Amino acid sequence: MSALLPPPHGPLAAGDAKKTDLTGGEPKRTSSSCGGFGEHQHPKKPGGGPCAAKLVLASFLFVVALFAVDVSFTGAGADHQLGHQYQHYLGAESEGADSESASLSWLSVPTPTNFTDDLLARWLTPGGSRCRDARTANISVPVLDGAAAAGAATELSAAEIHEFRFWALDDTGLRRCLGGDFFEIDLSGEAWKSRPPVVDNGDGSYTFRLQVAPRFAAAEFRLTIVLLFRSFEGLKFSSARFSYNTELRRIPLLFRAGVASLPALETCRTADFRRDIWSGRWTRLARNDNCEDVDEVGRYRCLEPEHPCEAPWCDGPLGALESNGWVYSAHCSFRLFTPDAAWRCLDGKWLFFWGDSNHVDTIRNLLTFVLGVQDTSVVTRRFDAVFTNPSGEPGTLRITNIYNGHWNMTMNYLGLQSLRHRGFRQLVRSYFMGGDRVPDVAILNSGLHDGCYWSSFRAYIQATEFAAQFWSGVMAKVRSRGLAAPRVFYRTTVATGGYARDLAFNPNKMELFNGVLVEKLRQHGVLTGGVIDNFDMTFPWHYDNRCNDGVHYGRAPAKLVWRDGKIGHQYFVDLMLGHVLLNAICSG
Incomplete structure (x- = not known):
């Protein structure tokens, strides 16, 4: 969801790619100490002693430093967003998961809290400086831009979640320090179409995440980024006058299937409809290349009606969709009814x-x-x-x-x-x-x-x-x-x-x-x-x-x-x- 979700992690360096553990946990250090990682330490007595006290103090000072840095970007009116960020950060410490051994998860979007209040706060955030008042004209995606400029496709591993941060730039190439732009992001391959979820960080930077299942990784992919509206102007009554609608990037990507795998999607149940925001994908499981057009009555009957779906992407007659093999799935898959x-x-x-x-x-x-x-x-x-x-x-x-x-x-x-x-x-x-x-x-x-x-x-x-x-x-x-x-x-x-x-x-x-x-x-x-x-x-x-x-x-x-x-x-x-x-x- 663009322009509103609080960042799911602390600040990243601009353009950094990151593998994301969706449980929110931090990687465990198997042999850590106050003096440094990897040093041998004897077991501590209950209570933790001075070493634990130092760790608590260091963690507190780190959070304060994060708060100060983020305020310098976002200014007044960002209290709700910062609260979400640091609540997430503090909560992550107690969950701790080993990033090397944790099973991979499907990309998902957390349900936002205080959605309306946060939107109003962002919408009403004042300007007053060049980086706030300037208009977005381009973006910088350092990690991906480098390969594209060299005429190469960026290679990513399938199944894993890859997170990228990009910056909005004004017409002089300087970074903006205020959010509110609406970016349309599309990830498409021969048998894959999805909208990578976008997070507006409120400081002129935006974060999006990519994931492709190994089953579809063989084809070439393209990542397209379109700036449709700037500075919440899509909310205007006469929005057509403010549309920017400019394709800023079309980046080639290659996904390589390895040993990593994703848990099989399960057929949706009652609890699965409690999520307010979905992050699904359309996958093409079959294709009739001789079917180029609709028939005389406007039907697109390219597959036999009983053509079965491929687990775990759906269950039932795929041909009944009359989509020439396309089917939608999200955090769960759907039964196609006879x-x-x-x-x-x-x-x-x-x-x-x-x-x-x-x-x-x-x-x-x-x-x-x-x-x-x-x-x-x-x-x-x-x-x-x-x-x-x-x-x-x-x-x-x-x-x-x-x-x-x-x-x-x-x-x-x-x-x-x-x-x-x-x-x-x-x-x-x-x-x-x-x-x-x-x-x-x-x-x-x-x-x-x-x-x-x-x-x-x-x-x-x-x-x-x-x-x-x-x-x-x-x-x-x-x-x-x-x-x-x-x-x-x-x-x-x-x-x-x-x-x-x-x-x-x-x-x-x-x-x-x-x-x-x-x-x-x-x-x-x-x-x-x-x-x-x-x-x-x-x-x-x-x-x-x-x-x-x-x-x-x-x-x-x-x-x-x-x-x-x-x-x-x-x-x-x-x-x-x-x-x-x-x-x-x-x-x-």
Whole structure:
């Protein structure tokens, strides 16, 4: 996540690459002492004596020195971030893990704390000096830039996590000392696409991490860094005027598979949806090179529908995604459902959707591609309908969808402001207040329309508080009636693609809006199910309009020419989301 996460480690030298132990532990010294590493010492008595006292004093002075150095970069307003850094540092000492013997872990992103407060503090950090007020025009990535300048690819070991720090530079080549820039970072190979997580260190430096599984290490990779917005300007109401959208680096990388290996991904379970931020990847497990285009009805059927997935990247019929071999996985992998399995899970359930028009696409694709329902004409911005298993086997499913882009379902661009309309609030409540049955699962979303409505970031924060209180009140009313409240999930807003990257619902704004609303819903106890990170899922495909029309990743199949003058393939990313939703709904 760019621009907000507190650094997971203490400061690194600019450009340093580092293997990261995700447990947060420091390497153990097998024979250490106050006098130096490697010296023989006799066992100490309980209490530690003067040697332990010296170690405590030295550790304290080291932390103070770190604090002083970091304040010189970040200045006032960085208290929250520094608190996170040093809490992490102090906590790491007690965990201690041997970096040589510890098993490798999958790259992940910790859930941020005080997300909204930290964002406001960063956004309001004053300037007053050249390095703060200058505009970013380039970057310096010393370790990687050196090899690229020599025309060589940087070689990295597969499976391990590699961490790099780069600096924002002004137009004269001097370092900036304030954060707030939004960098789009892409790691792509022949069978791999991912977004390396980015940390804004607040001092003009940024940290990102790379990891590639050995299974995909044979191909050449490229690391692309694009500066989309500078100085939080993606939050502006008319963001298109401020878009920088400049590719600053395209760096060749080679990953070498060795003896190191990663633990096998496990199929997602209930607890796996408690993570607020995912760091996944799309991997290509099969490919039909003779399949170059969609068919006459707009379907991209390159593999046999029953083509199996390769463990541990997914479980089920890979061909059912119609992606020519691409599949998404995160901190866990996902089951791809057959129609029979999906109907067995959903039979008798009531699903409630509240969100933007992407929900309409997801519901239609879920019904068409997974459940086999051919007549989806009822699936509109607002509907409540019961569907039956078309195979003749047992199975009924009720789905309710309430569009929240506007309280009037024919209009747009209100988002959370639609809840200020009393009639709209009553409509939403009615599905939870009447009779002795309420939805089993509620899937919430808001974002794209909010990006166009809220001219003030503070006003948006107030709107999220109002929305979280509203949904908390709805669930409290359900429980007060003696009924079990539905499991509630938040599906994060997509990363808008191609031409829409510059607009009012740009990825910079949507990522931050996602974080604020998820935090508010968490604080009010609404997210009893968890988070489904569709932002991370769509980000690797958002650079152009090959897999989206800018704001949708699930448009119905059609053999049509899209914005780039070619036939598009615009539903497999959303179809993957449909299977992820089924994993969340059906997980045990």
